[in-house]
Amino acid sequence: MLTKRFETIRQPVRARNALISAVASSLLLQAGSVGAATVEASYDEMPEIAPIGVRIAHYLPVPQQARGPAIDPAKGYRLEELGKGLYMITDNAYQSMFMVYESGVVVVDAPPAYAAHIVEGIREVTDKPITHLVYSHSHADHIAGATALGPVPIIIAHEETKRLLSRAKDPNRPLPTVTFSDRYSLKVGTQRLELSYHGDAHEPGNIFVYAPDQQTLMVIDMVFPGWMPWRRFALAHDIPGYFAQMKEIRDVPFKTLVGGHVARTGTHADVDRQIAFMHDLKVAATKALGTTKPGAGLDADVAGVNPWAVFDDYIDRVVIKCVNDLTPTWSNQLAAYDIYIWDQCYAMEQSLRID
Numbered sequence: 001m002l003t004k005r006f007e008t009i010r011q012p013v014r015a016r017n018a019l020i021s022a023v024a025s026s027l028l029l030q031a032g033s034v035g036a037a038t039v040e041a042s043y044d045e046m047p048e049i050a051p052i053g054v055r056i057a058h059y060l061p062v063p064q065q066a067r068g069p070a071i072d073p074a075k076g077y078r079l080e081e082l083g084k085g086l087y088m089i090t091d092n093a094y095q096s097m098f099m100v101y102e103s104g105v106v107v108v109d110a111p112p113a114y115a116a117h118i119v120e121g122i123r124e125v126t127d128k129p130i131t132h133l134v135y136s137h138s139h140a141d142h143i144a145g146a147t148a149l150g151p152v153p154i155i156i157a158h159e160e161t162k163r164l165l166s167r168a169k170d171p172n173r174p175l176p177t178v179t180f181s182d183r184y185s186l187k188v189g190t191q192r193l194e195l196s197y198h199g200d201a202h203e204p205g206n207i208f209v210y211a212p213d214q215q216t217l218m219v220i221d222m223v224f225p226g227w228m229p230w231r232r233f234a235l236a237h238d239i240p241g242y243f244a245q246m247k248e249i250r251d252v253p254f255k256t257l258v259g260g261h262v263a264r265t266g267t268h269a270d271v272d273r274q275i276a277f278m279h280d281l282k283v284a285a286t287k288a289l290g291t292t293k294p295g296a297g298l299d300a301d302v303a304g305v306n307p308w309a310v311f312d313d314y315i316d317r318v319v320i321k322c323v324n325d326l327t328p329t330w331s332n333q334l335a336a337y338d339i340y341i342w343d344q345c346y347a348m349e350q351s352l353r354i355d
């Protein structure tokens with residue numbers, strides 16, 4: 001076996017590499033395909049985009065449409081007014097909101113990345129006290145800056161979020177004082193926020209926060225305006241649920257979408273583009289699964305004893321087809337395509353096989 005032969009090699013690197021190449025090419029000649037797991041022996045039709053675990057030498061440029069207004073480095077955050085006392089606050093990587101009403105302020109999420117600036121941001125526009133905090137979901141990177149706001153009398157979240165936070169026992173994520181299961185209408189002075197639950201997608205308990213007067217929808221970790229979603233559909237807990245919920249987001253009559261990440265807010269065009277990408281990804285992965293034969297790339301004596309190797313080889317070849325299929329259409333349409341396309345194809349093929 002090739003691996004056994006490599007174990008006996010104890011030579012200077014150059015000679016060793018030459019030997020590996022020679023062995024790999026002789027294997028190619030013998031078997032007509034790439035089989036054993038060596039770094040040097042690559043798959044057929046290997047994409048130019050570096051796979052997971054390999055350093056990307058030159059990242060694809062970030063398209064203009066994916067960029068947002070700059071952050072003042074002296075401040076470390078920026079405010080964006082979304083209409084009638086509603087503001088987004090962001091460091092251009094995370095996003096949260098606050099809403100000013102007659103006698104106070106409602107904060108929605110408190111990302112620890114800039115939690116120290118949230119009160120400063122509020123003080124730019126009002127001296128009123130923070131009376132309510134809404135959690136979009138339980139993830140620490142979006143709410144574990146809560147204590148930087150000082151004591152907040154009312155914390156509202158979905159009941160699943162409370163369950164997850166009770167389990168986490170994190171002093172930086174105080175438990176909600178008010179929970180709901182389907183809908184919750186928050187009316188404060190002349191301001192309104194409609195909270196609703198649409199089931200599991202990113203995480204159980206992740207809610208829609210809709211400000212009807214400002215036609216602003218905040219849904220976190222679902223839509224990434226101008227960008228490829230974070231790896232593996234932004235770590236979606238339920239991938240079929242993620243696909244279904246994208247359509248529910250599309251159906252909300254918002255003008256502005258606050259997605260929780262990247263440097264700008266989103267529009268319906270951003271939602272449509274991400275849905276189109278996800279559709280193409282599903283089609284590509286389905287086709288690759290249907291046209292790839294498990295075990296075809298492996299030596300029979302390896303396949304016979306190592307089912308993990310059979311799947312490693314099979315899934316790699318499926319994903320290579322998926323990446324190659326999508327690159328011509330999508331590599332210039334979504335920022336960071338090169339960074340996460342492998343992850344998305346791995347997540348998609350897995351979901352298609354088991355969900």
Ligand SMILES: [Zn+2]
Nearest residue numbers: 137139202221
């Ligand atoms: Zn999250």
Ligand SMILES: [Zn+2]
Nearest residue numbers: 141221260261
């Ligand atoms: Zn996030």
